[in-house]
Amino acid sequence: KNLSFSYPDGTLALQDISFNLARGQHLVLIGPSGAGKTTLVNLLLRYWEYQHGHIYLDGQELRTFRGEELRSKIAVVGQDAYIFNTSLRENLSIARPSANQEQIEAAARLAHIHDFITGLTEGYDTWAGESGLHLSGGQRQRIAIARALLKDTPILILDEPVANLDPEMEQAILQSIHACAQDRMLLTITHRPAALQLADQVIILSGGRVVGS
Numbered sequence: 001k002n003l004s005f006s007y008p009d010g011t012l013a014l015q016d017i018s019f020n021l022a023r024g025q026h027l028v029l030i031g032p033s034g035a036g037k038t039t040l041v042n043l044l045l046r047y048w049e050y051q052h053g054h055i056y057l058d059g060q061e062l063r064t065f066r067g068e069e070l071r072s073k074i075a076v077v078g079q080d081a082y083i084f085n086t087s088l089r090e091n092l093s094i095a096r097p098s099a100n101q102e103q104i105e106a107a108a109r110l111a112h113i114h115d116f117i118t119g120l121t122e123g124y125d126t127w128a129g130e131s132g133l134h135l136s137g138g139q140r141q142r143i144a145i146a147r148a149l150l151k152d153t154p155i156l157i158l159d160e161p162v163a164n165l166d167p168e169m170e171q172a173i174l175q176s177i178h179a180c181a182q183d184r185m186l187l188t189i190t191h192r193p194a195a196l197q198l199a200d201q202v203i204i205l206s207g208g209r210v211v212g213s
Helices: 037-044 067-071 088-093 101-110 114-118 137-151 167-180 193-197
Strands: 003-006 012-017 026-030 074-077 155-159 185-189 201-206 209-212
Touching: 003 037, 012 037, 012 209, 026 037, 026 193, 037 155, 037 185, 074 137, 088 101, 088 137, 101 114, 101 137, 101 167, 137 155, 137 167, 167 193
Parallel strands: 026 185, 026 201, 074 155, 155 185
Antiparallel strands: 003 012, 201 209
């Protein structure tokens, strides 16, 4: 609430940002490049510390959480999906090492990547290659979405999660994410109209301020 943040050189990045996001709600942040959307996500993850205002998670000030404890509650799908040079199964289960094959496949189905994986000669044991060399941009993105869903956290943050997908696949994945996030807090950063249609609330940022909702 009333969140403000400046870079070390004094440049103001966010000023008087306030919003509430309850479990089962989907909030979409939109705004031009440099509006402060990704900066806000970095503050939520405590990669950076905010100078003024407060962020509360389940009524508890964010600064009281240890870093590992906080990040265990949040799953993030970024614009650039990082894929490890190991099997597709291990790329998914890294988010939840205790997950069994059924749980891995359920997350992959939600991300619409299961059929692609099972169509490969080695299936889930297929090697992804360095940085996902053997996968297309859309396939890497869907692996990252499945990994985030498998983590099964109360907060799911999507930063332009479907940028590399065609409109039909984009719509299908967004609907899957929306459906499985009914008991989670879902925050999406996007310019895509499909995501806006599924939002419970929309906040427009510009110049580090809320300019519309």
